[in-house]
Amino acid sequence: MKIMLHAINFSPELTGIGKYSGEMARWWAERGHEVRVVTAPPYYPDWKVWPGYSTRWWHKQREDRVTVTRCPLYVPSNPSALKRILHLASFSLSSMPVVLSQLRWKPDLVILLVPTLFCAPQALLVARLCKARAVIHIHDYEVDAMFGLGMARGKGLKRLAYWLERSIFKAFDKVSAVSVSMLQRAEQKGVPKDKLCFFPNWSEISRFQGVKRSPALLESLGVDPARKVLLYSGTIGAKQGLENVIEAARRLRTRSELVFLIVGDGAGKARLVDLARQYDLDNVVFAPLQAYDVLPELLASAECHLVVQKVGVADAVLPSKLTNILAVGGNAVITADPETNLGMLCSDYAGIAVRVEPESVDALVEGIERALAMPEKNTIATGYAQEFLDKDKILTRFLAEVI
Incomplete structure (x- = not known):
C-alpha cells in the first residue's frame, strides 16, 4: 500500500509529534508499505532549525526505507501567537507543491497530522483526486489551545475558527486522536461517531522493562546520584507552566536529599534558568534533551516524574512523555483537572x-x-502500559481501522 504522511514534525526530533510520526512511518515501511513523508526540517523544541538542515530549500532523501521531502518554513525564535500562525502557514504554503506532486504517485492512504490544520486543503485534494482514504490524526487541538492559552481573542474570530475546524474534520474519511476525551471532543465539534478512531501514543514497552537506575548517567548530567531525582523531561514552553516547578524547588530547597532535574529545550528554557539563578537554587539542574537510546535509563533514574501543564491545556494536549514513564514503572505527579x-x-x-x-x-x-x-x-503503571500502550498492537489496529 502507498501511504503519504503529511506532518510538520518528524524524525530526528526526539520529543512530541516528531518522535511518533517518525516511528509510525518507519514501522509501516518495515512491513512492506511504500511510505512518503512531506515534512519540515527539524526545529522542535529548540524553535531553531537544526544544523545541517536548510530553511530556504526543499530536500528529498531516503531515510530508513522512507522517502522524506523536507520543505522550508519560517521558524520564530520567540514564538508569539501571530508568529506561530505565520510559522504554520509558511509550512502549508511551502509543502503544497510537494503534496500536490504526489498526484502522479497516487497514494492509497493520505494521513495528515495536526498540527497543522493549514495543510488540510491540499491533503484532502490529493486524497479525493487519487480516490485515496483521507485520515486526519489529532495530536493537538490547535484552536482549543490557542484560545485556552489566551493567544487569540474575540467572539467573531472564535466562531470562525471553530467553524473552519469543524468543516475540515468532517471532510476527512477518518478522524483519529491520541485520547478518548479528545475523540469525545471531536464528536462534540460535530464529527460523526462512525468516523472516529482511537490512535493513542505508544511506547516501545520492551525497551523500558527491567531498566535500572544509572548513577553514571546522573553524574554526566551534573546530578549527585545519592540524591532523589524529581525529573521533568521534555519540551519547555508556554503549555507547561514550569515556573511552578521552580517555585516548588524554592520551597523544598532545605530538603538536601532532593534535586530537580529539568531535561529539555524550548522557547521557555532561558526564562526558567534565569528564575532559578535569581532564587540562587542549588537544587535545580538543567540538562539538554538526551538521545532516545538513553531515555530508558534516564526515566528509571528518577524517583518522581513531573508531568506539568497549564489549565486549559491538559485535555487538548496529551503529553507524549507519559507513555514511557508508565512503561518504565515511574511514579508521576500529573497536573490536571x-x-x-x-x-x-x-x-x-x-x-x-x-x-x-x-x-x-x-x-x-x-x-x-x-x-x-x-x-x-509502579506495577500499576507498567501493567497499564503492557495492556494499552504496546507499539505493535496500536499501529496494527490503526491501519486496519482506517483502510
Whole structure:
C-alpha cells in the first residue's frame, strides 16, 4: 500500500509529534508499505532549525526505507501567537507543491497530522483526486489551545475558527486522536461517531522493562546520584507552566536529599534558568534533551516524574512523555483537572499516578511528597502500559481501522 504522511514534525526530533510520526512511518515501511513523508526540517523544541538542515530549500532523501521531502518554513525564535500562525502557514504554503506532486504517485492512504490544520486543503485534494482514504490524526487541538492559552481573542474570530475546524474534520474519511476525551471532543465539534478512531501514543514497552537506575548517567548530567531525582523531561514552553516547578524547588530547597532535574529545550528554557539563578537554587539542574537510546535509563533514574501543564491545556494536549514513564514503572505527579483525560486516567486506574490541581504550587509540592512515598516501581503503571500502550498492537489496529 502507498501511504503519504503529511506532518510538520518528524524524525530526528526526539520529543512530541516528531518522535511518533517518525516511528509510525518507519514501522509501516518495515512491513512492506511504500511510505512518503512531506515534512519540515527539524526545529522542535529548540524553535531553531537544526544544523545541517536548510530553511530556504526543499530536500528529498531516503531515510530508513522512507522517502522524506523536507520543505522550508519560517521558524520564530520567540514564538508569539501571530508568529506561530505565520510559522504554520509558511509550512502549508511551502509543502503544497510537494503534496500536490504526489498526484502522479497516487497514494492509497493520505494521513495528515495536526498540527497543522493549514495543510488540510491540499491533503484532502490529493486524497479525493487519487480516490485515496483521507485520515486526519489529532495530536493537538490547535484552536482549543490557542484560545485556552489566551493567544487569540474575540467572539467573531472564535466562531470562525471553530467553524473552519469543524468543516475540515468532517471532510476527512477518518478522524483519529491520541485520547478518548479528545475523540469525545471531536464528536462534540460535530464529527460523526462512525468516523472516529482511537490512535493513542505508544511506547516501545520492551525497551523500558527491567531498566535500572544509572548513577553514571546522573553524574554526566551534573546530578549527585545519592540524591532523589524529581525529573521533568521534555519540551519547555508556554503549555507547561514550569515556573511552578521552580517555585516548588524554592520551597523544598532545605530538603538536601532532593534535586530537580529539568531535561529539555524550548522557547521557555532561558526564562526558567534565569528564575532559578535569581532564587540562587542549588537544587535545580538543567540538562539538554538526551538521545532516545538513553531515555530508558534516564526515566528509571528518577524517583518522581513531573508531568506539568497549564489549565486549559491538559485535555487538548496529551503529553507524549507519559507513555514511557508508565512503561518504565515511574511514579508521576500529573497536573490536571479531574474531568480531563489525564484526570480520568488517574481515577480509573487508582495508583497509576498522583493527580494534583494544575497551576498550584501547594498542590504540586504535596503531590511530590505523595509520589516519593510510593513503592519504587509502579506495577500499576507498567501493567497499564503492557495492556494499552504496546507499539505493535496500536499501529496494527490503526491501519486496519482506517483502510
